[in-house]
Amino acid sequence: MTDTRELTIGNADLYLGHGVWRRGSLRCVDGVIVEVSPERFPRGGGRHVDARGASVLPGFQDAHVHPEHGGSGLLGIDLTAVHDADRYLDLVRAYARSHPAEAVLIGNGWYGDLFPGGMPTAAFLDRAEAERPVLLNGHDGHSLWANSAALAAASITADTPDPADGRVLRDADGIPTGVLLDGAMQLVAGLRPEKTRRTLTDGLLAAQAFLHSLGVTAWADAMVGDSELSADPFEAYLELERAGLLTGRVVLGQWWERRAGLEQIERFEQRREAVRDLPHLSAGMVKIMQDGMVENHTAAMIDPYADIDDTGASFIDPQQLVRIAAELDARGFDLHFHACGDRAVRECLDAVEALRARGGGAGRRHQIAHVDVVHPDDLPRFAKLDVTANIEMLWARRDKEMLERKLPQLGADREPWQFPFGSLARAGARLAAGSDWPVSDPNPLWAIHTGMRRTAPSTDVHAIGDEARTHPLERQEGLDFTTALDAFLTGAAWVNRLDDVAGRLAPGLQGDLVVLDANLRTAPDLARVGVAETFVAGHSVHHGE
Ligand SMILES: [Zn+2]
Numbered sequence: 093m094t095d096t097r098e099l100t101i102g103n104a105d106l107y108l109g110h111g112v113w114r115r116g117s118l119r120c121v122d123g124v125i126v127e128v129s130p131e132r133f134p135r136g137g138g139r140h141v142d143a144r145g146a147s148v149l150p151g152f153q154d155a156h157v158h159p160e161h162g163g164s165g166l167l168g169i170d171l172t173a174v175h176d177a178d179r180y181l182d183l184v185r186a187y188a189r190s191h192p193a194e195a196v197l198i199g200n201g202w203y204g205d206l207f208p209g210g211m212p213t214a215a216f217l218d219r220a221e222a223e224r225p226v227l228l229n230g231h232d233g234h235s236l237w238a239n240s241a242a243l244a245a246a247s248i249t250a251d252t253p254d255p256a257d258g259r260v261l262r263d264a265d266g267i268p269t270g271v272l273l274d275g276a277m278q279l280v281a282g283l284r285p286e287k288t289r290r291t292l293t294d295g296l297l298a299a300q301a302f303l304h305s306l307g308v309t310a311w312a313d314a315m316v317g318d319s320e321l322s323a324d325p326f327e328a329y330l331e332l333e334r335a336g337l338l339t340g341r342v343v344l345g346q347w348w349e350r351r352a353g354l355e356q357i358e359r360f361e362q363r364r365e366a367v368r369d370l371p372h373l374s375a376g377m378v379k380i381m382q383d384g385m386v387e388n389h390t391a392a393m394i395d396p397y398a399d400i401d402d403t404g405a406s407f408i409d410p411q412q413l414v415r416i417a418a419e420l421d422a423r424g425f426d427l428h429f430h431a432c433g434d435r436a437v438r439e440c441l442d443a444v445e446a447l448r449a450r451g452g453g454a455g456r457r458h459q460i461a462h463v464d465v466v467h468p469d470d471l472p473r474f475a476k477l478d479v480t481a482n483i484e485m486l487w488a489r490r491d492k493e494m495l496e497r498k499l500p501q502l503g504a505d506r507e508p509w510q511f512p513f514g515s516l517a518r519a520g521a522r523l524a525a526g527s528d529w530p531v532s533d534p535n536p537l538w539a540i541h542t543g544m545r546r547t548a549p550s551t552d553v554h555a556i557g558d559e560a561r562t563h564p565l566e567r568q569e570g571l572d573f574t575t576a577l578d579a580f581l582t583g584a585a586w587v588n589r590l591d592d593v594a595g596r597l598a599p600g601l602q603g604d605l606v607v608l609d610a611n612l613r614t615a616p617d618l619a620r621v622g623v624a625e626t627f628v629a630g631h632s633v634h635h636g637e
Pocket of ligand 1 (some may be wrong): 156157158233
């Protein structure tokens with residue numbers, strides 16, 4: 093029997109981090125890297141893995157992901173693998189047939205660009221299921237598609253007012269058409285079957301297996317707490333940890349409930365304390381949504397959208413945001429803001445600037461996620477305020493949805509400000525990479541491809557339109573290979589507070605590793621490189637076929 097205390101990976105092209113590659117081998121003992129050697133195969137006991145000249149990297153870290161939501165999506169009506177409106181109906185029908193006992197059918201992963209006007213309708217979904225309510229989360233995480241039975245069950249009619257932080261899409265007569273945006277998704281929250289501990293742990297385990305299959309060994313869960321999108325996964329994480337089933341390293345991003353006040357911080361502290369000594373969990377991060385998304389006109393913009401006279405909504409009043417940020421900072425939490433519009437980005441930077449002006453921020457690792465549109469004046473502020481830009485590189489490309497929906501909303505002047513990753517890097521900003529899965533695919537190699545080239549990966553079914561794979565979106569904002577790669581390694585490890593544990597390959601760090609099936613430095617197409625095996629602390633957690 094192989095001694096699993098020791099692991100040797102030989103004949104490898106090792107990426108040590110920060111642009112340094114070494115051909116040779118790596119040895120772990122008791123989960124810890126003890127040697128990085130130029131020898132092709134050093135002597136030593138335990139298991140030997142021949143990388144056959146392929147790249148061996150530190151395990152990828154995803155700095156913004158929704159595992160329970162994504163994992164449950166894999167287990168429910170999973171629309172993520174297709175990009176076709178009729179196929180959506182087929183998948184709903186098939187699921188409905190095979191789940192006759194489920195009172196409400198839940199699914200995930202549709203794209204609006206398949207439908208006239210960019211949004212589907214209840215009437216279309218009724219063709220697949222007219223009896224039972226169907227609730228389908230959009231891939232963007234900000235929209236929900238319901239059939240007529242669901243609208244009726246939730247009593248959503250022409251008389252239902254829009255909530256302050258969301259919209260019920262309607263026809264010219266004010267009749268709801270079947271899509272609920274942002275805060276309006278709460279209107280159907282009561283229809284969702286109560287998530288049980290079992291469904292939550294099943295979702296997390298499905299997510300963990302999927303992420304490991306892509307070489308991801310650690311992540312920040314960007315929604316832990318009660319929110320409109322997912323049930324609170326906190327206890328489920330604890331249960332998996334206690335049962336020895338949690339293999340990924342997870343930062344729990346505690347969800348700021350914007351309908352509540354500063355009193356919720358006490359619960360954040362209790363939770364941070366509850367996981368303090370657990371090997372795979374930490375909870376020192378708070379996730380604050382400051383706006384929605386550009387595509388729904390819910391991102392907060394400095395100047396009005398180009399197509400409507402509206403600047404979107406700041407979810408939290410900027411003065412209040414300053415108070416919230418300062419209090420969380422003072423109580424030792426790292427802030428993880430969601431900001432897509434240039435005004436929201438500015439308000440989050442202002443909040444950090446204010447707390448730093450009062451002597452706060454020491455030792456904190458604050459970050460702003462998504463940064464769809466950044467005003468040029470704000471680019472240098474990331475480095476100056478030591479705020480990490482958490483970037484979803486896979487989004488920066490000219491899909492049909494981008495060309496037909498988003499760019500006309502921004503207008504020509506703001507088009508070059510979109511996903512300004514290159515400008516941020518040149519301005520000295522630290523970059524951490526996330527996927528926002530299930531919003532978009534969590535494959536880091538796809539994201540790195542798009543981060544560099546600003547085109548869609550060859551293997552992505554959601555790359556729609558003639559230009560997605562061929563015409564770069566603002567080519568000058570492309571990153572060099574090392575910067576894009578490090579955003580998933582040392583950059584993400586920084587905000588995940590795992591930089592002294594993983595994110596590089598060096599003696600003393602944990603053996604969190606991904607063995608690829610090709611050499612990244614010579615592969616003609618990153619999108620076709622796969623994962624041969626993934627290790628956490630020297631233990632295999634995924635083996636490719
Ligand atoms: Zn997210």
